[in-house]
Amino acid sequence: MNKRSLLGAAALATLCVLPLPALAQDKPPLKIVVGFPPGGSADLLARLLAEGLKNDFSSVIVENKPGAGGRIALSHVKRSPADGQTVVLLPSGPMVLFPHVYKKLDYDAVADFTPISQIAHFQFSVVAGPSAGAKSVAEMLAKAKATPGSATYGTPGSGTLPHFMGVMFGQKAGAELTHVPFQGGGPANTALLGGHIQYKFDVVTETAELHRSGKVRILAVTGAQRDPQVPEVPTLKEQGVDMVATAWFAMYGPAGLKPEVRDAISAAVAKAVRTPALRARLLEQGYEPVGSTPAELAAAQAADLKRWEGPIKATGVQLD
Incomplete structure (x- = not known):
């Protein structure tokens, strides 16, 4: 065997024992952690996004870590390696409400996370279940005022945005x-259908299909405009309640994420939500696609932290 053949054989042997990432710059995997159970709005959005990201990562999986209004998922991601392989997708509440609501949090909404991208804006709904007997906000309020405290409403958890939607709604409407x-x-849907609670405050997506099937009735939406999923449903303002409230879903990584890794994930998210197919799916589900930069998400979070401080203090609600 000549010298060239020997060198070639040696090189081939070396390649055979190297791990695949050494042979080429493989796409990294991505795990999207969701702080709510399967079937909810956050889970649905995460799975739609995962499908849109599949060409930018070697794999994209959604992992549900429900409980405590999303705090369990946040704590998990906070402790995860800052390598860009584990992120959290969540509604804005845990990042802009919880710091004002809870006396103690095991995370700092600003210092412990790296903003990646604001994914979509959305609004909420006021939903009546079979046991409510209300076909409008006016009927709901009349019943609630007739027997104070008898009107029960469910949400995805204490301290969540829907929780405060209910508090603010009651204050605005005097009920x-x-x-x-x-x-x-x-x-919460299961309890609503079973008659264990009368009403529910949540994102429109959670109950739009149940509304269309006649199993529940969406009485109002909380945005400035009607929601395209249920265009026949009037806003709260249309029904005499002076209240407009919207929120957003976003993606964060643990603190210390390298800027180049953060920006790569953010760019992939922005590209995904702007593709015609995924954009159409998001709009169908009542989400207004965004796909922001990390700096834009950080600015939105800072603005909402300030905006919610006064209203939350005014409610007097504080949780342990």
Whole structure:
């Protein structure tokens, strides 16, 4: 065997024992952690996004870590390696409400996470279950005022945005409502259908299909405009309640994520939500696609932290 053949054989032997990442710059895997059970709005959005990201990563999986209104998922991601392989997808509440709501949090909403991208904006709904007997906001309020505290409403958890939607709605409308928290929108739907609670406050997506099938009735939406999923449903303002409230879903990584890794994930998310197919799916589900930069998400979070501070203090609600 000549010298060239020997060198070639040696090189081939070396390649055979090298791991695949050494042979080429393989795409990294991505795990999207969701703090709510399967079947809810956050889970649905994460799975739609995962499908849109599949060409930018070697694999994209969604892992549900429900409980505590998303705090369990946040704590998990906070402790994860800052390598860009584990991120959390969540509604804005845990990042802009919880710091004002909870006396103690095991995370800092700003210092412990790296903003990646604001994914979509959305609004909420006021939903009546079979036991409510209300076909409009006016009927709901009349019943609630007739027997203060008897009107129960479910949400995906204490301290979540829907929780405060209910508190603010009651204050604006002059009615006393009783909050019943659940570990996600799915369990709250089950309780609503079973007559264990009368009403529910949650994102429109959670109950749009149940509304269309006649199993529940969406009485109002909380945005400035009607929601395209249920265009026949009027806003709260149309029904005399002076309240407009919207929120957003976003993606964060643990603190210390390298800028180049952060920006690569953010760019992939922005590209995915702007593709015609995924954009159409998001709009169908009542989400307004965004796909922001990390800096834009950080600015939105800072603005909402400031915006919610006063209203939350005014409610007097504080949780342990």
